[in-house]
Amino acid sequence: xxxxxxxxxxxxxxxxxxxxxxSRLSSDFTINYSAGVxxxxxxxxxxxxxxxxxxxxxxxxxDGAIDPRLPFSLPLAAGLPYAALSLLPLEVGFRLFQLVxxxxxxxxxVVLERALPLPPGAPRLAMLGLLAAVPTWATLTEGQPTAWLxxxxxxxxxxxxxxxxxxxxxxxxxxxxxxxxxxxYLIILFAARRWRSLAAASLGAGVLLLxxxxxxxxxxxxxxxxxxxxxxxxxxxxxxxxxGLFGPALPGAATWLAIALYLGVLAGLVMxxxxxxxxILAFAALAGALTALASPHALPHDLLILAVPAWLxxxxxxxxxxxNVIPGLLLIDLALLVDxxxxxxxxxxxxxxxxxxxxxxxxxxxxxxxxxxxxxxAA
Numbered sequence: 069x070x071x072x073x074x075x076x077x078x079x080x081x082x083x084x085x086x087x088x089x090x091s092r093l094s095s096d097f098t099i100n101y102s103a104g105v106x107x108x109x110x111x112x113x114x115x116x117x118x119x120x121x122x123x124x125x126x127x128x129x130x131d132g133a134i135d136p137r138l139p140f141s142l143p144l145a146a147g148l149p150y151a152a153l154s155l156l157p158l159e160v161g162f163r164l165f166q167l168v169x170x171x172x173x174x175x176x177x178v179v180l181e182r183a184l185p186l187p188p189g190a191p192r193l194a195m196l197g198l199l200a201a202v203p204t205w206a207t208l209t210e211g212q213p214t215a216w217l218x219x220x221x222x223x224x225x226x227x228x229x230x231x232x233x234x235x236x237x238x239x240x241x242x243x244x245x246x247x248x249x250x251x252x253y254l255i256i257l258f259a260a261r262r263w264r265s266l267a268a269a270s271l272g273a274g275v276l277l278l279x280x281x282x283x284x285x286x287x288x289x290x291x292x293x294x295x296x297x298x299x300x301x302x303x304x305x306x307x308x309x310x311x312g313l314f315g316p317a318l319p320g321a322a323t324w325l326a327i328a329l330y331l332g333v334l335a336g337l338v339m340x341x342x343x344x345x346x347x348i349l350a351f352a353a354l355a356g357a358l359t360a361l362a363s364p365h366a367l368p369h370d371l372l373i374l375a376v377p378a379w380l381x382x383x384x385x386x387x388x389x390x391x392n393v394i395p396g397l398l399l400i401d402l403a404l405l406v407d408x409x410x411x412x413x414x415x416x417x418x419x420x421x422x423x424x425x426x427x428x429x430x431x432x433x434x435x436x437x438x439x440x441x442x443x444x445x446a447a
Contacts, residue, residue, distance in 0.1 A: 076200035093133035097211020104150030112283030116290035139294035145279035202404035206369035221376035240269030252359035259341035326364035333362035
């Protein structure tokens with residue numbers, strides 16, 4: 069298994085370093101970079117106006133390198149780092165963004181290690197595992213801000229054992245960059261009855277989500293509209309959520325079905341949290357995995373947030389609450405690798421569902437064995 073992880077990590081480094089210039093120009097980074105230019109120029113409403121954004125994308129990436137119909141759907145404040153990077157040439161900004169993303173992943177590992185320590189050497193192995201993960205490749209080659217989500221999720225885990233409200237507020241702000249992943253982590257704080265941390269995280273998320281209002285009263289609705297358009301909620305190829313499995317067969321109802329499925333999973337997590345689960349780490353791992361599976365829109369790079377439940381699962385493995393989780397993580401990664409070849413039906417969500425179901429059953433089984441009275445005690 070170690071040899072396989074090393075081979076995948078080496079392949080990932082090659083994919084990232086050797087990415088063609090045309091691929092970089094057509095990446096999501098170009099969209100966010102173009103929005104960053106508009107923000108830096110003081111045109112705070114322009115990123116959500118497709119005509120103005122398209123015009124800027126044509127200037128940044130000429131010769132039709134990127135589809136100008138693609139929208140900017142992040143909260144306005146999430147565009148500020150891209151505004152700073154827009155001071156640099158696109159190529160330089162892209163590479164710097166990759167380096168910063170790797171640094172944020174390393175910081176996420178450090179945060180998790182301090183909150184839930186593993187044996188010495190675990191952080192190095194974790195970074196090796198992240199380099200071997202297809203979501204990391206996708207994040208770095210697309211210039212996506214999903215490393216921010218992984219760090220935000222790690223900070224929520226740290227907030228379970230810390231009284232720092234700033235930590236919780238920062239976690240909420242980072243997770244609000246892609247709001248569909250935010251509620252599950254707020255529910256984790258609710259399950260642990262960390263009321264002050266929950267309030268701080270909600271406040272941090274609220275500030276980021278309301279930032280489009282800086283461009284005018286229509287900014288918030290424009291962001292939501294963009295998030296729901298251009299395949300943001302409609303199933304597309306490589307959608308690694310449940311909706312990616314059967315959504316293409318229901319093109320007319322796929323969006324609303326995806327939203328209903330997502331809300332149903334969140335309602336189930338709230339019900340579990342209301343009962344105050346005794347095993348908070350197990351609940352957090354389950355919530356983190358389910359929010360990815362139930363997301364209306366989960367491309368491979370979005371699954372980088374699974375780094376957090378993966379760490380929690382390894383902690384539970386060390387506590388003998390789960391069997392070895394490395395084979396399951398490798399199975400998921402190999403399934404995502406298969407999906408990159410473009411099969412008609414994505415196998416990633418199937419593999420992730422089977423792995424989550426298997427480990428949840430194993431967790432329940434081992435918990436029952438721990439609480440089952442021995443013959444001598446019963447006598």
